[in-house]
Amino acid sequence: MWKIESTKKFKEKNTGKAILIEGLPGIGNVGKIAVDFLVDELKADRVYTIFSNSLPHSVFVNENNLIELPMIEIYHKKVNGQDVFLLSGDVQPMDEVSCYNFCESILDLMEKHGGKEIITTGGIGLNEIPAQPKVYCTSSEKKVLADYKKATNINSNLFGVVGPIVGVSGVMVGLASKRKMAGACLLAETYGHPLYVGVAGAKEIVKVISKKLNLKVDANKLDKSMQDVNSSFAKITDLRKLNKDLALKQDKTKHDVNYIG
Numbered sequence: 001m002w003k004i005e006s007t008k009k010f011k012e013k014n015t016g017k018a019i020l021i022e023g024l025p026g027i028g029n030v031g032k033i034a035v036d037f038l039v040d041e042l043k044a045d046r047v048y049t050i051f052s053n054s055l056p057h058s059v060f061v062n063e064n065n066l067i068e069l070p071m072i073e074i075y076h077k078k079v080n081g082q083d084v085f086l087l088s089g090d091v092q093p094m095d096e097v098s099c100y101n102f103c104e105s106i107l108d109l110m111e112k113h114g115g116k117e118i119i120t121t122g123g124i125g126l127n128e129i130p131a132q133p134k135v136y137c138t139s140s141e142k143k144v145l146a147d148y149k150k151a152t153n154i155n156s157n158l159f160g161v162v163g164p165i166v167g168v169s170g171v172m173v174g175l176a177s178k179r180k181m182a183g184a185c186l187l188a189e190t191y192g193h194p195l196y197v198g199v200a201g202a203k204e205i206v207k208v209i210s211k212k213l214n215l216k217v218d219a220n221k222l223d224k225s226m227q228d229v230n231s232s233f234a235k236i237t238d239l240r241k242l243n244k245d246l247a248l249k250q251d252k253t254k255h256d257v258n259y260i261g
Contacts, residue, residue: 014114028190028198031121044075054098125192140177
């Protein structure tokens, strides 16, 4: 069961112009980084908090050394006469049933606001860090793909690039089509290493969304974060390589001693 609570007096009126942009944790946290950035840049207001006992059985320890339950939140901003909702959070549903129930609950909420379009985001894990991450778009409708390609010149040739799109990013778009809502899934290339943070891919997704919805958001503000991530990751990988080299030398030394003795 998903409990969605309003955090302020927010009128659930059907304007027929509402758009939802989803960005939950995934490969490289690409989608989450992109949506969190949009929340900050648009100065969006938090309007809903979402909780369920279907979320992962874990808690977070904050900077005050206190425990916090995982949370998913929805923010809102009126942009160009449209209600833009931004869905972000600490986690996403862990199993198939919870994922479907979660997506249906969010789509129910969007119908109350006259939702016309769903945009989901995520990452495509590569074996190395991409120099210039590509962003791909897929949908359940050819018209949506055509609209995105016309507005942003995005790459829509995703077949063969990825396998099944697992989680909320894929399922929500699929279910949206059953409610006659336009749905687009934006996936950016990133490094598939579990410690890598895909800020570069997030930046490219922000560019696409900003251009498509005319948000006038400066994605270049993410450049400093990209430099910090690359620097930190380089230090981690160098340290791991050093430890590996030392371990190999120790093994070789032990081998030589045993052989001589």
